[in-house]
Amino acid sequence: MMVGMCNRGIRAVSSPGQGRTLQNQLSAQSHPAAASTASPHNQPGAASSSTRVPAGRGDSGKKTPIVVPIACLIPYQTKWTIRARVTKKNNISPWSNPKGEGKLFNFEIVDESGEISVTAFNKEVDKFFPLLETGKVYYISEGKVKETNKKYITSKNNYEIILRNVTSIVPCEDDQNLPMVECDFRPIAQLEHMEKDDIIDVIGVCRSVDDLSRFTARTGREAYKRDIDLMDTSGKAVAVTLWGEQAEMFDGSVQPIVAVKRARLSDFGGQSVSAIFSSAVMVNPDIPEAHWLRRWYDQEGHALDCQSLTELRPAGGGANTCWKTLSDIKTEQLGQGDKLCSHSVALW
Incomplete structure (x- = not known):
């Protein structure tokens, strides 16, 4: 078995007579000019050992490809194979722009060195969507590595993979040493010192669950939401809002542990x-x-x-809000005099 390190000039640890760096191995498989101008990966220190795919030689007699860490992937290199676990798989959704329209789905994968988002379009959706299952491990080869658009992808990785017509995805039975998910959990007590709209990972015990509520989305369709209350060892709790199918299917009756990766702070x-x-x-x-x-x-x-960081929110207000019905306002003739007064009204 050959063992190597990431492509940052670190020498490969190999058997006698094998002294090439993984960088040279990768460069030999990709466009030499492009590889020489590519910038280093965005995850310093995330090097991981590489191994051979345990499939022996193919019918053509060619050697099987070297498995490289996710952290070693850079643009312009396409002749690579990674071994990773699917941690999240989104549903198929439509896309459209001035150039055309179609369908896509994306999924996220992780190995010992880091995580990356993967997107499939059109024909690749039909080919790969039925194959992939969350939690399973796969060998993925020859996708296109490109800089990610942070408008659509919130992964920590600065790159993403686009599946191509030559991409290969093969199930891997050996899932040892691969993490289930990569999270950077923040204690709930720290959230009050963070900024609005920060993207965070949070984990806690579900102390309580609100009833499922229905609302009309901006698109005009009916949608659902549910608030749950999470607490952790910091002695603080926070309300977490779930949407859509996640809200409908959530069962907090046995006070489960809930982890939310890449949630938004409000x-x-x-x-x-x-x-x-x-x-x-x-x-x-x-x-x-x-x-x-x-x-x-x-x-x-x-x-x-x-102690909860979230105030009680009856129909969107705080616990100390002065609530009045419209009939109360009329009966009490509020706002009829010279003195300014304000009250909160909830509408259903």
């Missing part, structure tokens, strides 16, 4: 958190942080009188 009602299109909502995920939080809550956390 200042609505104090501090609150909202899932967005690119968020991954995981219930009782099989990760060390969730197991540890479960033990803590069962042993002592359930008795903790924690």
Whole structure:
């Protein structure tokens, strides 16, 4: 088995007689001029060992490709293979622009070195969407690596992969040493010191769940939302808003551990958190942080009188809001005199 390091001039650790760097190996497989001008990857220190795909030689007698870490992928190189776990798979959605229209779906993958977003368009949607399952591991080869558009992709990686007609995706039975998901969880107590619209990862015990509420979206279609209350060992709690199918399917009856990756921080009602299109909502995920939080809550956390960063929000207001019905305002002749007064009215 050949073992190598990422393409930052680090020498490959190899068997006797094999002293090439992984950078040379990759450059030999891609356009030499493009590779020489490509900038280093955006994840310093994320180098990881590379291995051969355990498939032996193909019918043509050619050697199987070297598996490289996600952190080593850079634009202009297409002759590569990565081994990664699917952590999130979005539904198929339409796209359109002045050049045409079609369909797409994207998914996110992770290996020991980092994560990256992958997008398929049109024919590649039909080819790969039925194959991929969240949580499964795959060998992915020969996609197009490009700089990501942060307007649509909130991944920490500055690059994304676009599947091509020559792309190959093959299931991998060996999922050892691959993380289930890569998260950078922030203690809930830290959220009050962060900025509005910051993208965060948060995990906590679901203490309570609001009823499912229905509303009309800007598109005119009927949609659903649900607020849940998460607490952690920092002694603080925060309201998290789930949308659509995530809100409809959520079951908080047994106080599960809930992790939300790439949620948006809001200042609505104090501090609150909202899932967005690119968020991954995981219930009782099989990760060390969730197991540890479960033990803590069962042993002592359930008795903790924690403080919420989110105010009570009846129909969108705070706990100290003075609520009046329209009939109350008319009966009490509020606003008829010289003294200015203001009240909050909830409409259904």
